[in-house]
Amino acid sequence: VGYDFTQLSKVKFKPEELAQSFDGQVKIITHLDEFDSKKITDERQEILVKYGRISEIKAMLSVPIIVENEAVAFFNLDNFENENAFNEFSIRIATVFANQVGVIFERIKLEKELQKQKEYLEYLSLRDPLTNLPNKRALETEAERMFALANREGKQVCLVYVDLKNFKPVNDRLGHKVGDYVITVVAQRLSSVARKSDFIARVGGDEFVYLLYDCKEYIQFVERVIKELEKPIDYQGNTLNVSANFGIAIYPKDATSFGDLLLKADVAMYYAKNNGLYFYLASNLNV
Structure with missing residues (x-):
């Protein structure tokens, strides 16, 4: 609530600019505004403050989604009231959630790859291999x-x-x-x-x-x-x-x-x- 996702979609990050880590671990992050102000000093900082409410966030639970040992997305749960809103139990629950979502992402990726292979085989079945003309x-x-x-x-x-x-x-x-x-x-x-x-x-x-x-x-x-x-x-x-x-x-x-x-x-x-x-x-x- 209170985010302007149209404006936030304009913000792009390099991996080293993220507060989240790529080690696959769920993390509790506090003082997010201080981290961002150190790493990001251009107009993106203004967008994050104005439309992302980062100066109001007391704590963030960062949940990486891992597919084939690589972080492909992050789910972030923000709390605006208490720096101690999240604890070890929150991390365990979020880890279970992340694992389940990761399995879904892997399945989606596999289905896309299988669909591409199917389309390619169908394409080959309609082509002459020497000239690449239709058969x-x-x-x-x-x-x-x-x-x-x-x-x-x-x-x-x-x-x-x-x-x-x-x-x-x-x-x-x-x-x-x-x-x-x-x-x-x-x-x-x-x-x-x-x-x-x-x-x-x-x-x-x-x-x-x-x-x-x-x-x-x-x-x-x-x-x-x-x-x-x-x-x-x-x-x-x-x-x-x-x-x-x-x-x-x-x-x-x-x-x-x-x-x-x-x-x-x-x-x-x-x-x-x-x-x-x-x-x-x-x-x-x-x-």
């Missing part, structure tokens, strides 16, 4: 979200299936280490072309998929991707060249489910590959 599971989740949004807004979603050309000879001739390097460069280049609203995932060894929301100029988009992909890749003096074939399918025109749309785009991509084309539209297939 097929994440792609499916995002597709369902985009489809629902497209239904509400009367828009379309373009799915672009990307299959690299000339990657297998590079991988076979120079080894998997070089192959992995090429994949990471390709992933970066594919990402650099995407808009903020676009989504890209790695769904296979040398296969990627774009989701383009409300993208009417998907042909021009694919042409930009081709231009970016066909830039030479330099690796330790070796100039490597890759390109890609593309299959394009539109939701909801070509299919109304993710699985069917992905299949249509995949078939269109193979048609392009088998017929010497860069890309092909699923809407032109007789399937």
